Amino acid sequence: MIERSGENPAGTAHESANEFSTGTTIVALGGDDGVVLGADARVSLGGRFVTNRSARKVEPIGERAAVAFSGGVSDAQSVVDQLRTERQLYKLDHGRPMPTDALATTAGRLIRNGQFRSIGLLLGGVDESAVYWIDGGGGVMRDAYAANGSGMQLAYGALEGAYEPARPVSDLRPIAADALAAAAERDVASGDGMTITTITGEGLSERRTNGLGREALAGADGASSAPDTADEEVA
């Protein structure tokens, strides 16, 4: 995640540096009982100065889906807020929870039509064993697993060898943690800690750590939230 450097008018050196590079490493893995999303915890200014070492870059969208983001902080916060709004309105208008594919389509549309320029998302939800890769132009692609952000090549390399389809989320969490550790090892804009979010039929749980890799994850307490009672239908 790259922080925008203040009030630079469009077209300055800082602006273009922000526009073309996205910090962060994010990963998403689909399993047979749910999905795992992970992100590092570093926020930097153009990959040159670390402005935050404990950022949360996986945000729940209700209790049944979550989105991991890379790119500008302001774009990411805005897109997360708008996704939550769209989810809630969908649920109220249709009397059922918003499916993950509809959420991914909406995220793509927000980026395509909106003012967001430097952002990359990964989205996963409980009703699918796949994840969605959403790029800075609003393109949406469904995949078994995905990585995004400046450390994505390193993360993909780690995931390529370790990921296997139809595994339980308990097996996928360490794989996600290791992929983030591999990326943080060489990518300047990634590191400092992790957020690992798991979504299953039981609900959404989040683990945050100060270190990286599966050992750091094993020592972290899981904070889980109860299933969304508001999903109950009303006539």
Place this chain on the structure above:
Amino acid sequence: MDDTRRQAYDRGQTIFSPDGRLYQVEYAREAVERGSPAVGVRAADGVVLAARKRRASPLLEADSVAKLHRIDDHIAIASAGHAADARQLVDRARVAAQRHRLRYGEPAPVESVTTSLADHIQESTQTGGTRPYGTALLIAGIDQNGAGGSTAQSGAGSAGQLFELDPSGTPYGWRAVGIGEGSTTIRESFESSLDPAAADIETTVDDAVTTALDGLAADDDEPDPDAYECLTIEPGPKVTTRSTDEIATVLEETAS
């Protein structure tokens, strides 16, 4: 006033009659009075909404008639009057609640959703070419700690908030209220079962469910549980729809 004079003021709701009345708004209130009723009751630990549906035919699917509407995780609305008009207002309330979340990053206070709807309803009584909404609403919900601290309702020892909106666009805060057909009987039932002198509300949500269904049944000779709907909103926020069985049990106790 004779009929010919009165007709001139009927034509537009934006025209006052000589005695200062807006006939179209009063006719809209009449439309509400003909709609099947809805009630709201505040409790110490929440707020209750209930409604009675009218089934034109046994072939009509009861679920397709909606009197209680979710607005957000912490707000619901009950409506009486023209259902089509109510749907428009419900949609508007949902967007208003989400707009507040987007703009301020917090759940919308119940009163602010109410006043934003009130502003819109009032506009329809003053704009050329429109007609007033033929519906009244009960807006009920739970405010986050600290929010709504300026409202009169937060002082009365209740977590719940309850407002009525009529076709003129005036919001009223209530401890317990009924709208729609038989609302006078229903309000009298509440006035006799609740102690207006008590400064603090001490009733539980379960008590309030009984009070609410009691009030609705006060104007119903043969209460049919299938025609009743009821939901409760408690801190959390937790919205619970009461099942037909639970409603039937309460109605039986009331009848005996």
